[in-house]
Amino acid sequence: MASYLRSWLLPQSPNVPAPAIVKSSSSVSPSPPGAYLSDDDNDDTETIRGDSPEHDDAPPAFPSMSNVQRLSSAPSPSTITPIPRILTDSERMPPPPSPGLVNARRPGLTPPSASNRNTLGVPSSGNLLSLPPTSSKPPKVSRKVALAPGHGPLDWANLKKSGTNLRGVNSLMRITPSMLKQHNKREDAWSAFHGKVYNITPYLPYHPGGEKELMRVAGRDGTRLFSLTHAWVNVDYMLDECLVGFLVNEP
């Protein structure tokens, strides 16, 4: 009786098989004697060693181990794999920056300072978020003049359609530079544009740039000055009813 109790209170000696470790072929399958003693050569013995996950639900050995036996066979704390801890919000990776701070975090770009921000907090310059300058030129000052009442663009269009003879001649002519030069008075002003000669006298009070400007080309070729001022204006359409002829070279 005493030896029986001692065998349960003391750890098992190495030559006595531990009752909890089932290695006996009789408990599993009828293997030939000695087959379960082989460590590596037999696959069947591998499946019943207890280190396989499939063996976790094996029934406890009988008789069960004492406290001393359990302590001696328990794994040391250093061999226990720690269970991963769930991170709190503050320990997780920070969220991506908001769009307004993207440039401030880019290397090589200076973050927008308070000095180059307007009252709305929008960077005014030196930042990709700022609007590009639309033009480096100063704003163009209009040189248009105030036309007399009844002398607007629509009034000119109506005059052209009225059938009034705006040419001052009965037929189209071949006009040399010397002939053109004789028509340089306000009441009789001709000017050449793109090889065509027009009577500009009826148009003088309708010219948005003023009579004075238009009279600069009276009696001569005004193509260059016209193109420098407003190349986009369709003079052929504007003065089609004022055509008097075509510019030709001197004979």
Ligand code: HEM
């Ligand atoms: C007979 C031919 C010409 C016609 C049909 C004509 C027509 C016009 C028109 C339609 C405009 C208004 C343009 C706009 O609204 O943007 C204009 C403006 C003007 N034109 Fe003429 N033009 C003629 C000849 C000339 C010539 C020869 C000069 C210069 C010597 C001249 C000087 C000007 C100027 C300074 C303005 C004002 C431009 C501005 O600041 O907006 N034009 N002209």
